[in-house]
Amino acid sequence: MAEENYDSRKIDGRSLSKKVEEQVKQGVDKLKAEKGVIPGLATILVGEDPASKMYVRLKHKACERVGIHAEDHNMPESTTQEELMLRIQELNARKDIHGILLQLPLPEHLDDKSAMLAIDPAKDADGFHPYNMGKLLIGDEGLVPCTPKGVIRALEEYNVEIQGKHAVIVGHSNVVGKPMAAMLINRNATVSVCHVFTDDLTKFTLDADILVVGTGVMHLIKADMVKEGAVIFDVGITEKEGKVYGDVDFDNVVKKASLITPVPGGVGPMTIAILMEHVLMSASNC
Numbered sequence: 001m002a003e004e005n006y007d008s009r010k011i012d013g014r015s016l017s018k019k020v021e022e023q024v025k026q027g028v029d030k031l032k033a034e035k036g037v038i039p040g041l042a043t044i045l046v047g048e049d050p051a052s053k054m055y056v057r058l059k060h061k062a063c064e065r066v067g068i069h070a071e072d073h074n075m076p077e078s079t080t081q082e083e084l085m086l087r088i089q090e091l092n093a094r095k096d097i098h099g100i101l102l103q104l105p106l107p108e109h110l111d112d113k114s115a116m117l118a119i120d121p122a123k124d125a126d127g128f129h130p131y132n133m134g135k136l137l138i139g140d141e142g143l144v145p146c147t148p149k150g151v152i153r154a155l156e157e158y159n160v161e162i163q164g165k166h167a168v169i170v171g172h173s174n175v176v177g178k179p180m181a182a183m184l185i186n187r188n189a190t191v192s193v194c195h196v197f198t199d200d201l202t203k204f205t206l207d208a209d210i211l212v213v214g215t216g217v218m219h220l221i222k223a224d225m226v227k228e229g230a231v232i233f234d235v236g237i238t239e240k241e242g243k244v245y246g247d248v249d250f251d252n253v254v255k256k257a258s259l260i261t262p263v264p265g266g267v268g269p270m271t272i273a274i275l276m277e278h279v280l281m282s283a284s285n286c
Ligand SMILES: Nc1nc(=O)c2c([nH]1)NC[C@@H]1CN(c3ccc(C(=O)N[C@@H](CCC(=O)O)C(=O)O)cc3)C=[N+]21
Pocket: 055, 058, 101, 102, 103, 104, 105, 126, 146, 237, 244, 263, 264, 265, 266, 267, 268, 269, 270, 271, 272
């Protein structure tokens, strides 16, 4: 028998992100024409980590596509906390910079919490500032973490019902799991948050109508751990021998899912498109 073709189950993050970027580009053009404002994003990267450099490059390329001015603040590995704080304060004060993105992770000797706290919440393109996280928790979603927002956008685009559904999140990080839980609760899902200490992970994943996995454990989620018809978002990235892998064993899990994101080409491009949207939002509000 011929291999079944599961292409229609794939959530195409690349084409979704193109659609979002097209909307952002229109907004940017309008803002330029009507108010003479050019949205500006400053990225801060401390050190020379190759993966971080690659991610920052992807963000700059996206800025170029949508007409956002992008500045690369690449600071040396030896940067002190004081120097980093000073740079953030300079960018906070600049009228032509509407979004500030501090690329994570920072080198060991730097404290990311105090650095993120120093970023003007109105310029917090990542949505990581405690003020914006707090707003998210009380249902006021402005600048929110880009990856979970991208998941929500994809659910909307594919007309997946959220209310009343059991959404299971694997991974309780500040950048994905926790904000994802808040966004799904805000939309009346029943939410379970699992993580490395969860006693019986499969008990939860098997019951998930919507499954979001962000752990960084390659192919953690196998076909026998998911429910028939589940909608699955793979937020994991593991690099191995020049290839990227997700947290979901896509080739087998796709046979049970109704919709599923691949890695690459899934939530990654969406994350960047939402980031562009945030810079436009901040520039529009200034
Ligand atoms: N302050 C901060 N904000 C971030 O948003 C942030 C961060 N720090 N640190 C690192 C992670 C990682 N991240 C990615 C975004 C897009 C892709 C992406 O678009 N990936 C392509 C593949 C690219 C390739 O590997 O060729 C894809 O999935 O199709 C990947 C990773 C943002 N991060």
